[in-house]
Amino acid sequence: MKTTKLLTLLMAVVIIVASLSACTAPVxxxxxxxSTPTPGQTAPADAKPxxxxxxxxxxxxxxxxxxxAPPKDNKVVKKLQEITGVTIDFEFLVGDMEQKVGIMIxxxxxxxxxxxxxxxxxxxxxxxxxxxxxxxxxxPNLWKHYxxxxxxxxxxxxxxxxxxxxxxxxxxxxxDGEDDFxxxxxxxxxxxxxxxxxxxxxxxxxxxxxxxFDLLERYYKAHPxxxxxxxxxxxxxxxxxxxxxxxxxxxxxxGGRNExxxxxxxxxxxVEIYQNKWYARDYYKKLxxxxxxxxxxxxxxxxxxxxxxxxxxxxxxxxxxxxxxxxQDGEFVxxxxxxxxxxxxxxxxxxxxxDVSYNRVRSEGIIGGNGxxxxxxxxxxxxxxxxxxxxxxxxxxxxxxxxxxxxxYYVDANGRYRRTPEQKANFDNxxxxxxxxxxxxxxxxxxxxxxxxDGNSCSAATQPEERLENQFPYDKExxxxxGFYSRSDFLPLMDHPGYxxxxxIFSTMEDDNIAKPIFDEITDxxxxxxxxxxxxxxxxxxxxxxxxxxxxxxxKALEEEIEKQIRARMR
Amino acid sequence: MKTKNSNSKKxxxxxxxxxxxxxxxxxxFFIYFFVFSYLPLWGLTMxxxxxxxxxxxxxxxxxxxxxxxxxxxxxxxxxVMRNTLGMSIINLVLGFVTAIAxxxxxxxxxxxxxxxxxxxxxxxxxxxxxxxxxxxxxVSNILAMDGGILxxxxxxxxxxxxxIHFMGKPELFWWIVGFTNVWKSMGWNSIIYLAAITSIDxxxxxxxxxxxxGRFGRMWHxxxxxxxxxxxxxxxxxxxxxxxxxxxxxxxxxxxxxxxDVSETIDIFVLKRGFGRSGGFAFGTAAGMFxxxxxxxxxxxxxxxxxxxxxxxxx
Numbered sequence: 001m002k003t004t005k006l007l008t009l010l011m012a013v014v015i016i017v018a019s020l021s022a023c024t025a026p027v028x029x030x031x032x033x034x035s036t037p038t039p040g041q042t043a044p045a046d047a048k049p050x051x052x053x054x055x056x057x058x059x060x061x062x063x064x065x066x067x068x069a070p071p072k073d074n075k076v077v078k079k080l081q082e083i084t085g086v087t088i089d090f091e092f093l094v095g096d097m098e099q100k101v102g103i104m105i106x107x108x109x110x111x112x113x114x115x116x117x118x119x120x121x122x123x124x125x126x127x128x129x130x131x132x133x134x135x136x137x138x139x140p141n142l143w144k145h146y147x148x149x150x151x152x153x154x155x156x157x158x159x160x161x162x163x164x165x166x167x168x169x170x171x172x173x174x175x176d177g178e179d180d181f182x183x184x185x186x187x188x189x190x191x192x193x194x195x196x197x198x199x200x201x202x203x204x205x206x207x208x209x210x211x212x213f214d215l216l217e218r219y220y221k222a223h224p225x226x227x228x229x230x231x232x233x234x235x236x237x238x239x240x241x242x243x244x245x246x247x248x249x250x251x252x253x254x255g256g257r258n259e260x261x262x263x264x265x266x267x268x269x270x271v272e273i274y275q276n277k278w279y280a281r282d283y284y285k286k287l288x289x290x291x292x293x294x295x296x297x298x299x300x301x302x303x304x305x306x307x308x309x310x311x312x313x314x315x316x317x318x319x320x321x322x323x324x325x326x327x328q329d330g331e332f333v334x335x336x337x338x339x340x341x342x343x344x345x346x347x348x349x350x351x352x353x354x355d356v357s358y359n360r361v362r363s364e365g366i367i368g369g370n371g372x373x374x375x376x377x378x379x380x381x382x383x384x385x386x387x388x389x390x391x392x393x394x395x396x397x398x399x400x401x402x403x404x405x406x407x408x409y410y411v412d413a414n415g416r417y418r419r420t421p422e423q424k425a426n427f428d429n430x431x432x433x434x435x436x437x438x439x440x441x442x443x444x445x446x447x448x449x450x451x452x453x454d455g456n457s458c459s460a461a462t463q464p465e466e467r468l469e470n471q472f473p474y475d476k477e478x479x480x481x482x483g484f485y486s487r488s489d490f491l492p493l494m495d496h497p498g499y500x501x502x503x504x505i506f507s508t509m510e511d512d513n514i515a516k517p518i519f520d521e522i523t524d525x526x527x528x529x530x531x532x533x534x535x536x537x538x539x540x541x542x543x544x545x546x547x548x549x550x551x552x553x554x555x556k557a558l559e560e561e562i563e564k565q566i567r568a569r570m571r
Numbered sequence: 572m573k574t575k576n577s578n579s580k581k582x583x584x585x586x587x588x589x590x591x592x593x594x595x596x597x598x599x600f601f602i603y604f605f606v607f608s609y610l611p612l613w614g615l616t617m618x619x620x621x622x623x624x625x626x627x628x629x630x631x632x633x634x635x636x637x638x639x640x641x642x643x644x645x646x647x648x649x650x651v652m653r654n655t656l657g658m659s660i661i662n663l664v665l666g667f668v669t670a671i672a673x674x675x676x677x678x679x680x681x682x683x684x685x686x687x688x689x690x691x692x693x694x695x696x697x698x699x700x701x702x703x704x705x706x707x708x709x710v711s712n713i714l715a716m717d718g719g720i721l722x723x724x725x726x727x728x729x730x731x732x733x734x735i736h737f738m739g740k741p742e743l744f745w746w747i748v749g750f751t752n753v754w755k756s757m758g759w760n761s762i763i764y765l766a767a768i769t770s771i772d773x774x775x776x777x778x779x780x781x782x783x784x785g786r787f788g789r790m791w792h793x794x795x796x797x798x799x800x801x802x803x804x805x806x807x808x809x810x811x812x813x814x815x816x817x818x819x820x821x822x823x824x825x826x827x828x829x830x831x832d833v834s835e836t837i838d839i840f841v842l843k844r845g846f847g848r849s850g851g852f853a854f855g856t857a858a859g860m861f862x863x864x865x866x867x868x869x870x871x872x873x874x875x876x877x878x879x880x881x882x883x884x885x886x
Contacts, residue, residue, distance in 0.1 A: 102846030105624050127625035230717070239826055299716050302738040302827045512621075520848050531828040535739075 054085035057383055061372075062110075063444055064101060064117035066329075067092035068434055075407075076399050076438030083396060086387045088113075088441060096240060098122075110375035113384060115444050116164055118241065120369050121507040124156065129163035129373035130381055136162065139385050141392035145170050145446055152368035155569055156508045165388070167371040167443070171363060171450035172458070184462050186324065186488035188359035189248060189258050190346030193319040195478050199341065203481040205490075207353040209253065209283070213290050216318055220295060226316040226342075233295040235320040236287070236534070237308045242326060243527050249321045250280040253351050257494070258359045260503030261519070262562055269499070269570070271563040275526050276550040279351065281543060284530065288539040301531040315342035332430045340474040345487045357494035364496040369508050372444060391445050394452050400438030401447075401459040403427075408437070409460065417456045417463060424470045427460060498570065505565050515561040521553050618857040638857035648858070651840040654745075654833055658816035661749040663809055669757045671802065674764035675790050692765075695758025703819035710751050711824060714738055739829040748820055763805070764798055771797035807877050811870035814862050818842075837862050 069090035070077050081087055091111065093100060101119040104110060105126040116123050123129060136150075137143050146153060146165065154160045191212060197219045198204055206212040216233045223231055237245040244260075251263050251274055263274045274280050290296060303311065311317055312330030320327070324346070334342045348356040374384050390396055402409050402417055408427070409419045419427070426432045433439055448458040457463040467486065471479075479485060509515060529546045536542030587594065618639070621632040642648055673695070680688035698706070713721050714737035722734040737743055771794065779789045818838040825834025835843075837858065845855020 096847070098847040099842060106846070106852060108624070238828055297717070298736045298739055301829050304826070527828045528831050529828065535829070
């Protein structure tokens with residue numbers, strides 16, 4: 001009896017020890033070979049990143065924005081795998097961002113890489129990212145990419161370390177006066193209007209809100225249906241965080257840039273909440289007026305984002321206030337169906353009829369905080385950085401943004417990259433692009449913009465002669481009537497005011513910043529009441545009730561806090 | 572004293588030894604409930620902290636009942652409670668009445684109509700298996716202004732002159748939720764009543780027929796009393812869920828500013844505050860905890876009430 005007991009005990013001990021050692025064994029192995037330094041630890045200088053063998057590795061990546069992962073047999077994705085050994089397993093945001101991110105933070109269950117998007121502040125405050133200051137100098141391409149802007153990257157975090165690598169804004173070789181040609185089309189906020197509406201009106205160019213709605217009204221009367229379905233003259237998307245379509249127009253109507261929920265006086269840097277000011281009131285009053293005329297369909301406020309895109313893709317939405325990237329998935333459908341006259345151009349409306357540039361601002365390079373980071377759960381930080389470093393090689397970059405030479409583009413006698421109409425048509429088709437191009441990967445990582453060392457554009461979409469020659473005949477004629485080159489020319493180009501856009505400051509504030517709960521409160525208030533104000537029978541009393549509720553919020557504190565933050569970032 | 576103690580100890584050990592088979596069988600369940608039901612209760616401590624996810628438990632700042640104070644002074648909280656109770660009561664009443672009425676009516680289909688009864692029953696409980704996202708898609712399509720079938724029918728019949736914006740009218744939202752629930756779950760809920768009806772002694776029906784009762788008389792005096800205990804048991808069970816007015820349907824159909832005031836339930840409130848706002852975990856936990864406590868109290872109360880009315884108690 002006693003001996004058997006002893007024996008059992010012994011066996012148990014042996015099993016436990018054996019299983020423990022089995023667990024620890026690989027750890028010992030890895031520390032001798034490919035060590036993963038903990039955040040803050042200096043990477044050994046002698047371990048040159050390129051020495052690393054390219055064993056296949058898969059990184060998981062969450063992107064806090066909409067998108068679709070490329071299929072496994074995408075030829076460029078395969079090529080990148082051969083070159084780097086890296087597979088990226090994407091998870092794009094579906095549904096509400098705040099909740100998805102909140103749950104991720106609460107559980108601490110991070111993927112290897114995170115495309116921070118609008119959720120940058122929450123990830124930063126939760127300590128989700130590895131500090132990259134000590135790593136970056138070891139990667140020549142990344143270092144060259146970020147060194148000039150390294151302070152901007154640091155500005156974003158409270159402890160002034162680099163956590164987020166911007167994926168947009170680093171431009172190369174744009175100093176010969178032809179800059180505009182190499183910049184992409186304007187993608188930001190504006191009153192977007194169908195080309196056909198302007199063409200029908202003799203290629204007019206409305207400058208004020210009144211002219212704009214007057215044109216919509218006349219066009220609507222002449223075209224009550226489009227392709228057999230009722231015309232929707234003006235759409236206002238108002239759900240969740242995309243309610244900027246509802247709220248952000250007033251700041252531009254008085255000449256401002258897109259700061260988000262405040263207006264900044266560029267001289268004094270004074271900050272003002274504007275959803276209760278005269279210029280907001282006038283805007284909503286106008287909307288109320290045209291709502292009563294039937295130019296705004298009541299269902300616009302109950303449409304969710306998918307419904308919104310789907311009505312745009314039917315070509316019966318004449319105009320909306322929005323940012324182009326937010327509705328471009330709907331517009332892509334119009335392009336692929338050849339309904340070019342139903343696609344949109346931006347109008348920079350203002351109250352006084354002056355030319356306002358909205359967000360068409362000369363690029364100031366990397367702004368900081370607008371990108372992706374490596375999570376604290378990343379299985380191999382060095383390898384991930386190595387991968388990103390490789391993506392910045394021109395040859396590799398070309399694969400993603402031009403494709404494979406001979407298949408997706410060709411090089412002409414002058415050394416310029418060109419595409420046949422067929423190659424261009426392929427690239428314009430979102431389904432083809434997802435299945436055959438590397439843009440989906442490139443868009444989520446640091447990338448080159450501007451020009452390659454051989455003078456060609458870093459992206460097929462911005463090669464000037466491509467843009468001119470392959471423009472749809474409709475577009476070419478349309479822009480010629482205005483003496484324009486592309487849709488961007490509808491807005492004048494403005495110099496950078498020298499401080500980052502306020503929404504970007506805001507999204508990196510600390511969680512317990514006093515401005516946060518106030519901001520949540522006014523956002524809630526606006527989303528809840530503004531649709532009702534626009535639809536009200538009696539605008540004045542509806543506005544008064546809304547404004548009264550606004551006075552219950554301590555928005556002065558918010559304004560002061562933001563002003564403080566802007567001053568801290570001015571250099 | 573000492574001997575007695577050691578005696579009882581010995582007795583205990585003996586008993587354990589005797590019942591070790593039983594203990595082994597029970598162990599997995601004990602562990603399961605401990606790990607998945609009791610261990611997570613630890614997270615409720617969040618409600619009393621200024622919780623920050625990147626700090627460890629010992630670094631958290633304790634704030635006492637602050638979050639509860641904030642909760643009870645938050646005007647939004649009373650609004651979501653009103654919405655929750657309103658929709659819950661509509662769901663409860665509509666759900667009970669329709670399911671019972673449906674079961675009674677189905678039960679009358681006998682003889683030659685038996686096959687018809689089976690078909691109706693199957694069709695009626697099918698929607699139960701649809702996910703809310705599909706149901707909500709159907710509802711918003713049916714009620715749409717832009718080609719929605721209900722508006723088209725009402726227009727064609729001349730009952731309305733202008734299309735109605737169903738999804739944008741706050742006064743209609745609760746009823747849309749209520750009737751959607753009925754559509755989705757009436758058939759399914761009636762199954763349990765139909766089962767209860769089958770256990771009623773057929774002799775009672777014969778006796779009632781001899782006494783001169785017609786169909787409605789038999790329904791009223793035989794069938795309904797026969798399933799009374801089932802109804803009460805289900806009512807008690809459902810009353811405990813009174814703060815669960817639903818989540819998906821309000822979340823999917825009610826996120827626009829026009830009906831937000833009447834659509835947010837306490838579940839959505841917890842989700843929005845807890846995960847939607849930065850630093851809201853603690854407040855969300857407090858609100859969720861409040862909901863749980865109230866639900867438990869209501870359940871116990873209902874059980875007591877059931878005891879008073881001399882019915883079988885549940886707990």
